[in-house]
Amino acid sequence: MDxxxxxxxxxxVPYVFIMIAIVGTIWRYASNRYSWSSLSSQFLENKVLFYGAFPWHFGIILILLAHIFAIFFPGVVLAWNAEPVRLAILEVSGLALGFLAGFGLLMxxxxxxxxxRVRAVxxxxxxxxxxxxxxxxxxxxxxxILFKWGSSWFAASAVPWIWSVIVLQPDTSFIANLHIITKIHIFNAMVFILLIPFSRFVHFLAFIGPLQYVFGRPYQLVRWYAPRTRRVPNIRQYK
Ligand code: HEM
Known part of the structure; x- marks a missing residue:
């Protein structure tokens, strides 16, 4: 690669940012895991927060899931888009979610x-x-808006670049000809990953917590607490 x-x-740069993000996450988890939150300011102001938080999270989470789905199943996205009506549905829904997230952010x-009070904190x-x-x-x-049918060319050119980075054979030719606006979008996504462990973005990783329930949580250890002076009853004597 030239x-x-x-x-x-x-x-x-993706490797440098990802390494810093991984080491930073481990460091933050090991040193101060109880700070894995987005430091709520809800008690200071709740009404506008609600009108921002709901559209923001609804829009951005679905968009992110769509990006992730296309990374793992680009063929499914391309097959879906082969029918113009379905392509239009996907693009219009994406745009609507993008505007929804943007509205939340403005709030x-x-x-x-x-x-x-919120400004003060x-x-x-x-x-x-x-x-x-x-x-x-x-x-x-x-x-x-500007570069039509992004969901198709995302699957056909951005996804191969992402996989080339994942398998440690980076091939930037897949995205070399994209417009500067899209390149800023991609680079900024890497900045987002870099900042996760060092900022309130860390609450984004909170989904890791409940995963232990999915994969079998550790056994609960139950202890008996009895005053030292009292004898713990010998259960055998009640048999
Ligand atoms: C932190 C990660 C990312 C976030 C939060 C994010 C967010 C967004 C948002 C809000 C939109 C607008 C959706 C719409 O209006 O259709 C979008 C579109 C898009 N993003 Fe991302 N993005 C991320 C990472 C990436 C990466 C890494 C790539 C490419 C490698 C990428 C490529 C695209 C493309 C091609 C579109 C246009 C899709 C279309 O036209 O339907 N994004 N993204």
Missing amino acids: WNWNSFLFGG FIYRRLTDS TSSWDVLIIIVLIIQVVTGVLTA
Whole structure:
């Protein structure tokens, strides 16, 4: 692979960011696992938060699931899109979800700007995170609007690039010709991954917690607590 800006940003940097994110996550879990949250400000202001949080999470989670689905089943997406009506349904639904997430984000920003109590607890990290999210949603929606049938070419060109990175054979030629707006979208997604362990994005990993229930949680250890002076009854004597 020839080295140029493309291969540097999309063939080398992803590994640096992913390694930092993995080490950072382990460090944060080991050193301060009880800080894995998004530090709620709900008790300071709840109404606008609700109108932001619901559309934001509904929109962004479905969009992310769609991205992930296409990464694992690009053939299914392409087969679905082979029928123009189905392609239109997918694209319009994606756009609607993108706008929904964008609306939620605008509510978050409005809330942070207008509520003095929420503004008082807003850190530079929060500002950085909102900027990263705005860039992600705006470049995603612009990509969907400007470069038609993104769901198809995502499956045909972005997905092979993602897999080439996963199997440690980065091939940036798959995405070399994408527009700068889409490249910003892809690079910013890597910045998002990089920031996860160091910011309130870490609450995104909270899904790991309940997984232990799916894969069999550890046995519960039950102890008897009895005052030292009292004799623990010998159950055999009641038989
Ligand atoms: C943190 C991860 C990511 C988030 C939160 C995210 C978010 C979004 C959003 C909000 C949209 C707009 C949806 C729409 O209006 O249709 C979008 C579209 C898109 N994203 Fe992402 N994205 C992420 C990662 C990526 C990555 C890594 C790639 C490529 C390698 C990518 C490629 C695309 C493409 C091609 C579209 C346009 C889809 C279409 O036209 O239907 N995204 N994304």
